[in-house]
Amino acid sequence: MELTTEQFSKLSKLVYKKLGLQFDDKKIYFLNKRVEKRMTHLELKTADEYLFQLGYCDANGDEMQALANLITTNETYMFREYEQLGAFADVCLPELVAAKQKTADRRIRVWCAGCSSGEEAYTLAVIIREVFPDSKNWDIQIVATDIDENMLQLARNAVYGDRSVKFVPAEYRKHLIPTATGSRIDPETAKLVRFQKLNLNDQTQMKAMRGFDFVFCRNVLIYFDDVSQRNVVNNFYDALNRNGYIFLGHSESIGRITSAFHLKKTEGHLLYRKE
Numbered sequence: 001m002e003l004t005t006e007q008f009s010k011l012s013k014l015v016y017k018k019l020g021l022q023f024d025d026k027k028i029y030f031l032n033k034r035v036e037k038r039m040t041h042l043e044l045k046t047a048d049e050y051l052f053q054l055g056y057c058d059a060n061g062d063e064m065q066a067l068a069n070l071i072t073t074n075e076t077y078m079f080r081e082y083e084q085l086g087a088f089a090d091v092c093l094p095e096l097v098a099a100k101q102k103t104a105d106r107r108i109r110v111w112c113a114g115c116s117s118g119e120e121a122y123t124l125a126v127i128i129r130e131v132f133p134d135s136k137n138w139d140i141q142i143v144a145t146d147i148d149e150n151m152l153q154l155a156r157n158a159v160y161g162d163r164s165v166k167f168v169p170a171e172y173r174k175h176l177i178p179t180a181t182g183s184r185i186d187p188e189t190a191k192l193v194r195f196q197k198l199n200l201n202d203q204t205q206m207k208a209m210r211g212f213d214f215v216f217c218r219n220v221l222i223y224f225d226d227v228s229q230r231n232v233v234n235n236f237y238d239a240l241n242r243n244g245y246i247f248l249g250h251s252e253s254i255g256r257i258t259s260a261f262h263l264k265k266t267e268g269h270l271l272y273r274k275e
């Protein structure tokens with residue numbers, strides 16, 4: 001089966017509308033293979049039948065979900081983009097804790113958006129427990145979200161192979177419990193994280209996310225076009241508390257997407273904060 005240019009255009013428009021993901025002409029082969037898989041599963045003979053099913057017979061979104069599980073890029077590992085995590089650990093978290101200590105507020109909320117199989121969310125849990133020992137007496141939650149159900153299942157399982165944990169510093173390895181197939185995240189650390197399915201392009205779901213002190217959305221927006229990026233980042237702005245920080249990936253420049261955040265230069269780090 002080969003998608004014609006017209007079929008590819010229809011498919012990429014549908015995917016863009018529902019998921020915000022952009023696939024240019026170079027991705028025709030990639031989408032072809034994924035559509036073929038879905039057609040075999042659904043016992044459909046032609047791409048037109050599949051497009052009809054996706055466009056007109058998918059009121060509950062199950063087919064778009066099944067396709068999303070096949071077309072998202074899920075690459076991740078613990079302690080990815082280490083420098084930025086340093087800024088979180090050394091600057092942002094201590095600043096937030098000090099500010100909250102002056103009040104009765106003992107709650108910290110982190111949103112890890114586009115968490116894939118969970119390594120990033122557990123990395124944040126490890127950091128919080130390590131740099132803020134009193135965290136056990138606070139109400140702390142990392143809400144980790146992704147659109148891909150298969151990844152969320154792996155994330156909840158919390159068992160990882162060597163590739164995922166390769167960059168965990170030696171002194172933090174106590175949060176990993178060896179198992180027959182790899183390493184399990186220590187349950188005390190894992191319990192800081194709650195996983196939830198969420199589509200970053202679903203306005204209703206996004207508007208329900210409020211009261212966060214930090215938003216991490218790294219290596220996700222690169223797959224979105226400018227309009228979706230702006231839309232998603234505006235929603236992050238609304239989801240953050242005042243003085244909350246946003247962290248995007250190295251290749252995702254927030255300054256290019258919005259001017260809503262205040263740029264703060266501290267200890268060699270460029271940080272973006274809601275003022």
Ligand SMILES: C[S@@+](CC[C@H](N)C(=O)[O-])C[C@H]1O[C@@H](n2cnc3c(N)ncnc32)[C@H](O)[C@@H]1O
Nearest residue numbers: 019072073075076114116147148199200218219
């Ligand atoms: C490359 S991974 C990034 C993982 C992690 N944040 C990191 O930096 O290591 C991108 C993730 O974004 C998710 N994603 C893509 N489009 C999404 C959408 N519309 N809503 C929610 N998650 C999405 C994918 O399922 C994938 O797991």
